[in-house]
Amino acid sequence: MAEEHLKLENQICFSIYAAAREMTKMYKPLLQKLDVTYPQYLVLLVLWEEDSMTVNELGRRLYLDSGTLTPMLKRMETSGLLERKRSPEDERRVIVTLTDQGRNAEKDASDIPFQVIDHLAMDEAELKQFKASLVKTLEHLHDRNEKS
Amino acid sequence: MAEEHLKLENQICFSIYAAAREMTKMYKPLLQKLDVTYPQYLVLLVLWEEDSMTVNELGRRLYLDSGTLTPMLKRMETSGLLERKRSPEDERRVIVTLTDQGRNAEKDASDIPFQVIDHLAMDEAELKQFKASLVKTLEHLHDRNEKS
DNA sequence: TATAATTAAGTTGTGCACAATTTAATTTAT
DNA sequence: ATAAATTAAATTGTGCACAACTTAATTATA
Numbered sequence: 001m002a003e004e005h006l007k008l009e010n011q012i013c014f015s016i017y018a019a020a021r022e023m024t025k026m027y028k029p030l031l032q033k034l035d036v037t038y039p040q041y042l043v044l045l046v047l048w049e050e051d052s053m054t055v056n057e058l059g060r061r062l063y064l065d066s067g068t069l070t071p072m073l074k075r076m077e078t079s080g081l082l083e084r085k086r087s088p089e090d091e092r093r094v095i096v097t098l099t100d101q102g103r104n105a106e107k108d109a110s111d112i113p114f115q116v117i118d119h120l121a122m123d124e125a126e127l128k129q130f131k132a133s134l135v136k137t138l139e140h141l142h143d144r145n146e147k148s
Numbered sequence: 149m150a151e152e153h154l155k156l157e158n159q160i161c162f163s164i165y166a167a168a169r170e171m172t173k174m175y176k177p178l179l180q181k182l183d184v185t186y187p188q189y190l191v192l193l194v195l196w197e198e199d200s201m202t203v204n205e206l207g208r209r210l211y212l213d214s215g216t217l218t219p220m221l222k223r224m225e226t227s228g229l230l231e232r233k234r235s236p237e238d239e240r241r242v243i244v245t246l247t248d249q250g251r252n253a254e255k256d257a258s259d260i261p262f263q264v265i266d267h268l269a270m271d272e273a274e275l276k277q278f279k280a281s282l283v284k285t286l287e288h289l290h291d292r293n294e295k296s
Numbered sequence: 297t298a299t300a301a302t303t304a305a306g307t308t309g310t311g312c313a314c315a316a317t318t319t320a321a322t323t324t325a326t
Numbered sequence: 327a328t329a330a331a332t333t334a335a336a337t338t339g340t341g342c343a344c345a346a347c348t349t350a351a352t353t354a355t356a
Contacts, residue, residue, distance in 0.1 A: 003254070003258055005258075005261035005262070006193055006196055006197075006254065006257060006258065006260075006261060007193070007197055008190070008193045008194055008197065008209065008210075010261070011190075011193065011261070012264075012268070012275065012278070012279045012282065013171050013175070013264060014190060014193075015279060015282035015283050015286050016164065016167055016168045016171050016282060017168050017171065017172070017186070017190075018210070018211045018286050018290075019164055019168075019282050019285050019286040019289065020164045020165050020167075020168035021211065021343075021344090022211065022285075022286055022289035022290050022293055023161050023164050023165065023285075023289060024165070024343095025289070025293045025344085026289050026292065026293060027161070037311065037312080038165070038312095039311085039312065039313090040311095042156070042159075042162060042165075045154055045155070045156045045159065045162075046156055048154055049154075049155055049156065054334080054335095055334075055335065055336095056333090056334060056335085061156065062156075062166070063166045063169065063170065064312095064313080064314090065313085065314070065315090066334070066335050066336065066337095067313075067314055067315080067316090067335095067336080067337080067338090068312065068313050068314070069335090070335065070336055070337085071311085071312085071336090071337095072311080072312070075311080090321075090322070090333095090334085091320080091321055091322085091334095092320070092321045092322070092333065092334040092335070093321095093333095093334065093335085094334080094335065094336095106151070106154065109154060110151055110153075110154065112154075113153035113154060113158070113159070114153070116160075116161060119289070119292060120160070120285065120288070120289075121288055122281070122284075122285070126281060127160065129277065129281070130160070130278070130281040130282075130285075131160045131163060133270070133274060133277070133278040133281070134160065134163035134164060134167050134278075135163050136270070137167050137170075137171075137268065137270070137278075138163050138166050138167040138170055140268070140269055141167065141170035141171060141173070141174050141267070141268075142166075142170050144174065144267060145170055145173045145174060169313075169314090172313095173314085185341065185342080186342095187341085187342065187343090188341095202304080202305095203304075203305065203306095204303090204304060204305085212342095212343080212344090213343085213344070213345090214304070214305050214306065214307095215305095215306080215307080215308090215343075215344055215345075215346090216342065216343050216344070217305090218305065218306055218307085219306090219307095219341085219342085220341080220342070223341080234305095238303095238304085238351075238352070239304095239350080239351055239352085240303065240304040240305070240350070240351045240352070241303095241304060241305085241351095242304080242305065242306095
């Protein structure tokens with residue numbers, strides 16, 4: 001028998017890890033009509049807010065690096081959602097822009113947030129507190145991780 | 149500009165997704181002395197609680213299937229932490245057991261939970277509430293996902 | 297008791313995720 | 327002005343994660 005602190009059920013990080021995976025599974029049927037994965041959906045969310053953005057800026061917002069984004073963006077370009085082109089002012093940068101198809105997809109996504117809230121089945125107060133703890137943890141860990 | 153509900157900052161699921169990744173990054177230096185990844189560490193946690201278990205049972209506890217576990221367990225077998233052998237009573241089952249090395253690793257892990265709590269920098273009350281919401285969400289989504 | 301159904305692992309193929317490295321462009325400092 | 331440092335993407339290699347499928351063993355049923 002393991003020491004109490006090493007028991008799985010006492011591990012808050014395990015519940016984050018497992019909840020994140022169940023959450024992306026929950027999204028799967030909701031994203032079917034857009035024909036994107038959950039990480040691809042996040043890229044669309046960012047570009048719907050602000051179209052035309054460098055890979056770097058996209059990564060800053062999604063906490064992802066070019067090693068993850070470059071192949072993902074290529075797949076999304078292939079499927080017709082966006083375009084990638086070098087910036088003329090700075091040839092190191094790649095500008096990502098939505099295509100008409102990518103922009104139009106926003107309409108098909110408009111009901112997803114409501115379905116998600118519905119599926120989570122959590123009252124507004126708890127949801128708010130929950131999200132606050134998540135964001136706090138995320139930002140705290142991110143600061144901590146990049147400092148080292 | 150995107151509809152308000154489609155903004156990234158309003159997405160609770162994004163904060164779960166991103167927090168989970170930052171969390172595994174935080175674990176990385178803590179797991180260095182064990183020379184395991186975070187998912188492998190979870191396997192060890194389960195086996196330290198109850199050594200000798202089928203792949204199925206391990207998967208039930210970690211919310212993982214054989215497609216993920218089989219190759220991971222093979223890597224852990226190669227690195228000397230555990231053994232895999234067919235059950236004589238039921239040849240379909242594979243029993244996973246810790247080696248001496250795997251059992252001894254528990255000592256090296258005993259301080260990890262304290263370091264994690266330290267790194268999260270959250271007061272006990274909030275941590276408790278946070279974990280409760282996580283577990284509730286995890287179980288709710290898991291039930292929901294497997295019903296469909 | 298054959299055979300159908302179920303169960304347990306394993307396999308295959310795709311898509312992240314990330315560390316480490318490379319390449320090329322731009323900035324900075326000399 | 328030029329060498330050194332920095333920055334931005336891309337590349338390489340490893341390890342999950344999971345859907346869909348296969349294989350083999352066990353159990354249920356006609």
